[in-house]
Amino acid sequence: MKKIITFLILISVSVANMAQVAPQKYFVEFMDKTNSLYSVNSPHQFLSNRAIERRERQGIAIELNDIPVNQSYINRVRSYNVTILTRSKWFNGITIYCLNPSIIDTILQLPFVKRIYKCNVYNNVNSLISVNKDVSNEVLHYQRDRVRFPAQTGNFCNTGYDYGPSFQQIHMLNGDSLHKLSYRGEGMVIAILDAGFFNADLLPAFDSLRINNQILGTKDFVSPGNNVYHEYEHGMEVLSCLGGNIPGQLIGTAPKASFWLLRSEDANSEFIIEEYNWVAAAEFADSAGADIINSSLGYTEFSEVSQNHTCSDMNGNTTPVTRGANIAASKGMIIISSAGNEGEKPWKCISAPADGFGVLAVAAVKADGTRAGFSSTGEATHRIKPNVAAMGAAVVVSSTNGNIMYNSGTSFSAPILAGVTACLWQAAPTWSNHSITRAIELSSNQVSDPDSLLGYGIPDFIKALQHLSVDKKEIEKPLCVSPNPFSGGFKVSFNAQRVQSYDVHLINNLGIAVYSMHGQTERVGYTDITVPDMASFPNGNYVVQVVGKDLFLNAKVIKINN
Numbered sequence: 422m423k424k425i426i427t428f429l430i431l432i433s434v435s436v437a438n439m440a441q442v443a444p445q446k447y448f449v450e451f452m453d454k455t456n457s458l459y460s461v462n463s464p465h466q467f468l469s470n471r472a473i474e475r476r477e478r479q480g481i482a483i484e485l486n487d488i489p490v491n492q493s494y495i496n497r498v499r500s501y502n503v504t505i506l507t508r509s510k511w512f513n514g515i516t517i518y519c520l521n522p523s524i525i526d527t528i529l530q531l532p533f534v535k536r537i538y539k540c541n542v543y544n545n546v547n548s549l550i551s552v553n554k555d556v557s558n559e560v561l562h563y564q565r566d567r568v569r570f571p572a573q574t575g576n577f578c579n580t581g582y583d584y585g586p587s588f589q590q591i592h593m594l595n596g597d598s599l600h601k602l603s604y605r606g607e608g609m610v611i612a613i614l615d616a617g618f619f620n621a622d623l624l625p626a627f628d629s630l631r632i633n634n635q636i637l638g639t640k641d642f643v644s645p646g647n648n649v650y651h652e653y654e655h656g657m658e659v660l661s662c663l664g665g666n667i668p669g670q671l672i673g674t675a676p677k678a679s680f681w682l683l684r685s686e687d688a689n690s691e692f693i694i695e696e697y698n699w700v701a702a703a704e705f706a707d708s709a710g711a712d713i714i715n716s717s718l719g720y721t722e723f724s725e726v727s728q729n730h731t732c733s734d735m736n737g738n739t740t741p742v743t744r745g746a747n748i749a750a751s752k753g754m755i756i757i758s759s760a761g762n763e764g765e766k767p768w769k770c771i772s773a774p775a776d777g778f779g780v781l782a783v784a785a786v787k788a789d790g791t792r793a794g795f796s797s798t799g800e801a802t803h804r805i806k807p808n809v810a811a812m813g814a815a816v817v818v819s820s821t822n823g824n825i826m827y828n829s830g831t832s833f834s835a836p837i838l839a840g841v842t843a844c845l846w847q848a849a850p851t852w853s854n855h856s857i858t859r860a861i862e863l864s865s866n867q868v869s870d871p872d873s874l875l876g877y878g879i880p881d882f883i884k885a886l887q888h889l890s891v892d893k894k895e896i897e898k899p900l901c902v903s904p905n906p907f908s909g910g911f912k913v914s915f916n917a918q919r920v921q922s923y924d925v926h927l928i929n930n931l932g933i934a935v936y937s938m939h940g941q942t943e944r945v946g947y948t949d950i951t952v953p954d955m956a957s958f959p960n961g962n963y964v965v966q967v968v969g970k971d972l973f974l975n976a977k978v979i980k981i982n983n
Contacts, residue, residue, distance in 0.1 A: 471710020606675030617652025674840025719772030744932030750779025785813025
């Protein structure tokens with residue numbers, strides 16, 4: 422799935438490059454949220470009850486980056502005859518469509534504008550014409566590795582569901598055992614970020630979702646106001662892995678969950694604007710109260726080579742989409758991403774946002790549990806990527822004509838795992854997002870020897886539930902920071918389970934690592950790390966992260982004046 426998609430850090434707009442004939446899209450970043458109509462003390466004005474409850478349940482404070490973008494700034498920019506596309510409270514800015522790029526320099530001079538990034542590069546006006554996706558045309562932006570096979574009969578087990586040939590994709594994770602225990606995703610909300618959900622409002626695989634009002638809504642962040650059911654079919658196939666229900670043929674891994682269907686990806690193009698669309702969609706999912714985000718998208722390279730990422734950018738906190746995914750995880754959601762389908766291509770490595778510190782990246786295996794060759798590779802030195810694996814070769818999905826078919830790609834291993842994750846969290850609702858993901862890792866079949874191909878391996882979700890029942894200390898591994906608040910340096914303490922290398926990152930509220938250091942634990946047990954003087958850093962809220970081979974710890978800290 423090449424839309425396991427690629428991406429790149431945007432380049433600040435240069436005045437010398439402003440004069441262009443064709444319209445362009447830009448991200449305009451603002452200086453602050455001064456004189457906002459909103460306050461962190463009144464979160465119900467901008468967050469749903471579910472979003473607030475998720476934060477309260479996990480001890481997550483309402484922060485400045487939760488507050489919407491200043492409307493007066495938006496209105497001022499709009500007055501220059503530009504179209505507002507999306508807005509991002511986490512990045513404190515907006516994406517705009519500008520018919521006259523020469524006006525960008527004027528907008529850049531506004532006192533509240535911090536910087537402007539170009540989000541696409543059109544060579545001529547004709548290249549802007551949008552063409553509706555012809556679903557009969559196999560131009561695959563995402564799943565260049567996916568293969569179609571005729572539907573076949575297969576095994577099923579008696580859990581109240583007749584899984585038919587879709588049995589193995591859930592049984593591999595022991596998800597059918599969670600179904601037997603009546604954990605089927607009920608009460609959980611999953612947001613799917615994708616390129617379109619063609620005919621999901623009509624196809625039989627989703628009859629039960631429609632009858633039971635399990636589709637909570639749709640939203641298009643590519644073409645606001647557009648009908649996502651008229652767009653590309655990829656998201657529909659992903660949804661069928663999660664919530665499909667055709668007895669004897671296809672049962673999704675979370676058939677009782679509820680869903681938001683969010684279009685952030687343009688199947689007709691490949692520009693970095695799509696990463697900003699992703700962040701806007703993730704913010705919406707957060708505000709609407711989603712528990713889990715499934716992203717079968719990935720960003721590596723673009724139509725404009727100046728925007729291309731490199732494998733060295735897949736370091737956990739560089740690309741815009743990865744920074745957005747990390748912030749999304751800091752809000753208490755579980756972010757699940759396809760690792761990528763580049764394993765047999767020159768790129769090979771995982772794609773953004775799968776590289777994110779707070780993202781559960783999913784590799785693909787075959788029905789027999791062996792790695793699918795197309796599955797992207799990661800690393801297993803200072804951190805484990807991909808994190809885990811699920812079936813992604815010859816997966817049963819819904820087709821556009823209402824039948825089922827077999828399809829391949831990490832696009833499908835991610836939602837298969839995301840659905841079972843929803844069932845697990847339903848079974849253990851008081852646990853944090855990090856605790857749930859850690860339990861999944863600890864239950865996997867390579868946990869004692871993780872690698873760069875399948876990470877910790879294939880999870881057993883019944884074992885994960887057992888971890889959550891009896892071993893809270895092993896899962897949570899608390900991180901202590903003192904003093905907190907800090908004005909200069911501070912000390913980080915954690916319980917090391919083995920001698921290993923680790924990285925310490927100080928992350929600001931935009932998800933950017935503003936300071937990093939590398940270290941080595943010298944012994945098993947509690948380890949103290951001294952972070953040097955931070956007096957020159959701006960005051961505000963930060964997150965300290967410690968990342969190692971079997972570590973992912975974080976703690977919120979506050980920087981103050983002496």
